[in-house]
Amino acid sequence: MKTAAHRGPPTGPRAALKAIANGGLAAVAVEPLARTLGVTKGSFYAHYRNRDELITAALAEWVRSHGDEGLTEFAVIADPARRLRELLTAVVQAVQPLAPSVHLSLLGDRNDPRVGDAVRRVNQARLELLARTYGELGLPPDRAASRARVAYAAILGLLHLAQTDPDASHSAVLADEATAIFLPS
Known part of the structure; x- marks a missing residue:
């Protein structure tokens, strides 16, 4: 099984971090993020099983980069x-x-x-x-x-x-x- 660190496009966690900066965890919503990334909702779910997995990946990216x-x-x-x-x-x-x-x-x-x-x-x-x-x-x-x-x-x-x-x-x-x-x- 692939892990979140190897699954998604690198822009997914960054887009989620931008959403978090603008409105906290509540701002991380799959449909708007998929549109921002230029992918379908189905394609998004091919990279992340759910919103929580994306949030976990985004937080890991923030800890890594900051x-x-x-x-x-x-x-x-x-x-x-x-x-x-x-x-x-x-x-x-x-x-x-x-x-x-x-x-x-x-x-x-x-x-x-x-x-x-x-x-x-x-x-x-x-x-x-x-x-x-x-x-x-x-x-x-x-x-x-x-x-x-x-x-x-x-x-x-x-x-x-x-x-x-x-x-x-x-x-x-x-x-x-x-x-x-x-x-x-």
């Missing part, structure tokens, strides 16, 4: 100050005013065990990278972990503000400010 594997480009930067600066700059530049966020949308469905696990795994990967970076910058482990949590909370806060504020800035000024605040001197 967890450990998605952070690889930053994790390999040897200089921790440069790593933190580039990570903060990438985050600030990715924040777009009024843009939907998979992460924030998933929080509305956090009681779904699949969602809770996916969010936990992504948060853990991000927090571990930040804590490791702060540790390499000379903070003791407990302070590195605390600083990582505060920095990550600020990142999520920027995402939240961008969803609700059409004037939210995503300029280099914000990246500089984030670096000034969260890079130990």
Whole structure:
């Protein structure tokens, strides 16, 4: 038997993630997604047995692309100050005013065990990278972990503000400010 990871077209999970960003798990509906992908409903079901299988595949894709594997480009930067600066700059530049966020949308469905696990795994990967970076910058482990949590909370806060504020800035000024605040001197 084929597994979900080998069954569907690669755009299926991405289309489901786009739907999730725009309306949570409730927005993942087979007929509209099949139309978006340019396939019939029957063809969709040839790739995914049901909606839950697609949601599971989409969450796995999100964890892969936004967890450990998605952070690889930053994790390999040897200089921790440069790593933190580039990570903060990438985050600030990715924040777009009024843009939907998979992460924030998933929080509305956090009681779904699949969602809770996916969010936990992504948060853990991000927090571990930040804590490791702060540790390499000379903070003791407990302070590195605390600083990582505060920095990550600020990142999520920027995402939240961008969803609700059409004037939210995503300029280099914000990246500089984030670096000034969260890079130990």
